[in-house]
Amino acid sequence: MLSWMAWTWPTAAIFTCLFSTIGLLIVLEIKYPGGAERKGALGLTTTRGDRLFLTCLGGSFIFLAWLGLMGEPLWWPLGLAIGWGTFCFWKV
Numbered sequence: 001m002l003s004w005m006a007w008t009w010p011t012a013a014i015f016t017c018l019f020s021t022i023g024l025l026i027v028l029e030i031k032y033p034g035g036a037e038r039k040g041a042l043g044l045t046t047t048r049g050d051r052l053f054l055t056c057l058g059g060s061f062i063f064l065a066w067l068g069l070m071g072e073p074l075w076w077p078l079g080l081a082i083g084w085g086t087f088c089f090w091k092v
Contacts, residue, residue, distance in 0.1 A: 018056070021052065022052075025048055025049060025052060028048065029048070036048065040091050041087075041091040042091075051088045051089050054088050055084065055085040055088040055089065058081070058084045058085075058088065059081035059084060059085065062077050062080050062081045062084060063077050063081065065077075066080075
């Protein structure tokens with residue numbers, strides 16, 4: 001199924017989770033329109049979609065920096081990325 005590209009099952013799982021999250025945001029936007037803009041700790045006025053984008057972008061940079069500086073294992077940057085995502089959705 002994934003032989004057309006050099007994908008692995010973890011990569012497919014990440015994209016599945018990402019697309020599921022985007023689908024969830026679509027459902028939330030339909031049910032609760034407006035996105036609930038708010039000004040957070042970084043001084044940005046953001047919506048749910050903005051916070052998801054900042055979470056994904058920050059998590060990617062966390063993993064890339066960890067791989068470049070420390071290498072494996074990747075459990076510590078996973079915890080940092082989850083913490084960053086929590087911060088983004090609660091405070092940003």
